[in-house]
Amino acid sequence: MNGNLRRLFNIADKPVRRIIGLMSGTSLDGLDVALCAISGSGMDTRVTLEHFDTVPYPVEVKAEIRKVFAKDTISFQQLCLLHPWLAALHAKWILQCLSKWCVAPSEVDLIASHGQTVYHSPKILHQLPDFPNATLQIVDGDHIAVHTGIITLSDFRQKHIAAGGEGAPLALYGDYCLFSQKGEDRIMLNMGGIANFTFLPGDLQATGVFVTDTGPGNTLLDAFAREYFQVDYDKDALFARQGQVNEALLTALKDNPFFNEQFPRTTGPELFSKTYVRQAQERSNTTAISSYDMLATLTHFSADTITDALQRILKPDKNYAVYVSGGGAHNPLLVDLIRARLPQLRLHTTGELGIAGDAKEAVLFVILANEAIAGEGIDFGKSGMPAITMGKLSFPA
Ligand SMILES: Nc1ncnc2c1ncn2[C@@H]1O[C@H](COP(=O)(O)OP(=O)(O)OP(=O)(O)O)[C@@H](O)[C@H]1O
Numbered sequence: 001m002n003g004n005l006r007r008l009f010n011i012a013d014k015p016v017r018r019i020i021g022l023m024s025g026t027s028l029d030g031l032d033v034a035l036c037a038i039s040g041s042g043m044d045t046r047v048t049l050e051h052f053d054t055v056p057y058p059v060e061v062k063a064e065i066r067k068v069f070a071k072d073t074i075s076f077q078q079l080c081l082l083h084p085w086l087a088a089l090h091a092k093w094i095l096q097c098l099s100k101w102c103v104a105p106s107e108v109d110l111i112a113s114h115g116q117t118v119y120h121s122p123k124i125l126h127q128l129p130d131f132p133n134a135t136l137q138i139v140d141g142d143h144i145a146v147h148t149g150i151i152t153l154s155d156f157r158q159k160h161i162a163a164g165g166e167g168a169p170l171a172l173y174g175d176y177c178l179f180s181q182k183g184e185d186r187i188m189l190n191m192g193g194i195a196n197f198t199f200l201p202g203d204l205q206a207t208g209v210f211v212t213d214t215g216p217g218n219t220l221l222d223a224f225a226r227e228y229f230q231v232d233y234d235k236d237a238l239f240a241r242q243g244q245v246n247e248a249l250l251t252a253l254k255d256n257p258f259f260n261e262q263f264p265r266t267t268g269p270e271l272f273s274k275t276y277v278r279q280a281q282e283r284s285n286t287t288a289i290s291s292y293d294m295l296a297t298l299t300h301f302s303a304d305t306i307t308d309a310l311q312r313i314l315k316p317d318k319n320y321a322v323y324v325s326g327g328g329a330h331n332p333l334l335v336d337l338i339r340a341r342l343p344q345l346r347l348h349t350t351g352e353l354g355i356a357g358d359a360k361e362a363v364l365f366v367i368l369a370n371e372a373i374a375g376e377g378i379d380f381g382k383s384g385m386p387a388i389t390m391g392k393l394s395f396p397a
């Protein structure tokens, strides 16, 4: 047997694998690095989060990514250069994390790298009947594998599209394996740049599970915090709390066909951009509102669209436990608004289930890699989620 395949075969055969999950999301705040020990597969998956760090993206890295991020027109050279450049940086930061955690690269079996989404264009966005759902993640896995010496799985989203999905949200696969609980209907709500949730039925039926993006989480808040206050985000909703909601603008913001789409639906900053907000301002004659009122209104926009989406699936006779994760879980105003709009829900954090909210998405890719190597495939029935394994293999040598 070829040496690379033998190594992979041995990893698949281990009772416990050590896998690093990497996620850098739409907020461009940094690279989440989660080292997990994982055993089993499917519903028998057991994960211990051994170490977690977010390596903040330096300003110059953010600036380079922003030249192409969610933009219709870009320099092809820039995109081409970013692909290996960012991968080499990710590899460097992984090695730094391992050194900090006193773990040798040889003690890690696999890396599961999400990469950086630069453009996400489901049919509902591009509306070109001759073209399929499409999404593009850069950060090539070969570079990570060669620079770290660790077998790497990457580019998880293409197969999902090939099998009929939109390439996202993939959270459902990990949420189902890790967080399903007999007897409790659970909603795993992640509030990153974009917000999404997974519904996990308490009867554990895979066919009843589903996932969807709801719309903006922090992406618009971050964009306007940067523009008005020259900060990365509205920390603890300090600015939003000083403003008043502008109802006319809020109504205009919610007036978009995306919010009437069936689940599962996906989106990104390609739609929810500053242009989107400016156009809503024009339509509602609110171009003169204050920066504080803008942040207040955008926080309500995220909260309302999250709760509207949740309301579509809630049954009055059922009890649900909601587990929040992602950076938006640290935004006290956003969380208070969700609580106020849906008082019947019990809100918890994924930390209460053993996985810190900031680490959850990186852990998700650990599970996807584990499924690709050691899983059998889960049939999600008509949920819109194909029963596939995902991730492309890169060997270091
Ligand atoms: N204390 C805080 N107060 C308010 N907002 C916060 C706080 N801490 C984090 N955030 C928000 O969380 C964001 C980062 O969230 P996260 O890392 O979950 O996003 P992401 O993974 O990049 O997005 P996505 O899941 O859409 O890909 C920050 O940009 C900020 O808006």
Ligand SMILES: CC(=O)N[C@H]1[C@@H]2OC[C@@H](O2)[C@@H](O)[C@@H]1O[C@H](C)C(=O)O
Residues within 6 Å of the ligand: 025, 026, 117, 120, 135, 167, 168, 169, 170, 171, 172, 192, 193, 194, 195, 196, 213, 266, 267, 268, 361, 364
């Ligand atoms: C195309 C893309 O990168 N989508 C992300 C983004 O960030 C949140 C939301 O939009 C979700 O759909 C997805 O990420 C998570 C990890 C997912 O696939 O479940």
